[in-house]
Amino acid sequence: MVVGLGNPGAEYERTRHNIGFAVLDQLAADARVEWQRSAKWGAYWAKAEQVLLVKPMTYMNRSGGPSLAVAQFYKIAPAEMLIVLDELALELGRLRLRLKGSPGGHNGLESVITTFGTEEIPRLRIGIGAPPGAGAVDWVLGKFFEEEMPAVTKTVVLAAEAVKVAIDKGVVSAMNTFNPESVRGKQKPET
Numbered sequence: 001m002v003v004g005l006g007n008p009g010a011e012y013e014r015t016r017h018n019i020g021f022a023v024l025d026q027l028a029a030d031a032r033v034e035w036q037r038s039a040k041w042g043a044y045w046a047k048a049e050q051v052l053l054v055k056p057m058t059y060m061n062r063s064g065g066p067s068l069a070v071a072q073f074y075k076i077a078p079a080e081m082l083i084v085l086d087e088l089a090l091e092l093g094r095l096r097l098r099l100k101g102s103p104g105g106h107n108g109l110e111s112v113i114t115t116f117g118t119e120e121i122p123r124l125r126i127g128i129g130a131p132p133g134a135g136a137v138d139w140v141l142g143k144f145f146e147e148e149m150p151a152v153t154k155t156v157v158l159a160a161e162a163v164k165v166a167i168d169k170g171v172v173s174a175m176n177t178f179n180p181e182s183v184r185g186k187q188k189p190e191t
Helices: 016-031 064-074 107-116 136-141 146-169 171-178 180-184
Strands: 002-004 036-038 043-048 051-056 082-087 095-098 123-127
Touching: 002 016, 016 043, 016 051, 016 082, 016 123, 016 136, 016 146, 043 064, 051 064, 064 107, 082 107, 082 146, 095 146, 095 171, 123 146, 146 171
Parallel strands: 002 051, 002 082, 082 123
Antiparallel strands: 036 043, 043 051, 095 123
């Protein structure tokens, strides 16, 4: 199960906080599947072969409830999930996959971790860059600048590819391919 985090509603489209939704939309388009709405789960969902794509519709800070409802219905363990979310601490275009860890200040991921009762949930953080002087809330809820859109489009496609590698070859393989350390390569310090 792949869960994209974001906020529902037209006013949040193309915002930094909704890049998780954008990646899920890319995955659905690539798989040529249509989104279905479930009032019972409070989420949009689509099935691409054996993979469930889920977009909680309860706003970011309450993403855990819908994620758990779908996971319980389909008997999906936390380790079989991948949460896709935005990350302030990474520059735009950078990806970071992890098998587990703390929410790192992200309220949507914290909701998922708290609801499932474990930090052992794989996640893909997508860099949206740090705010240049603006408050974090205004930054994440703000729309990407027009000049950023080519980079955003490339990032969404790259993140969708990372999700596909995680599904096909495992999260560790995707980490080795897409994490910043892997992309840059390990460099020896100069002597």
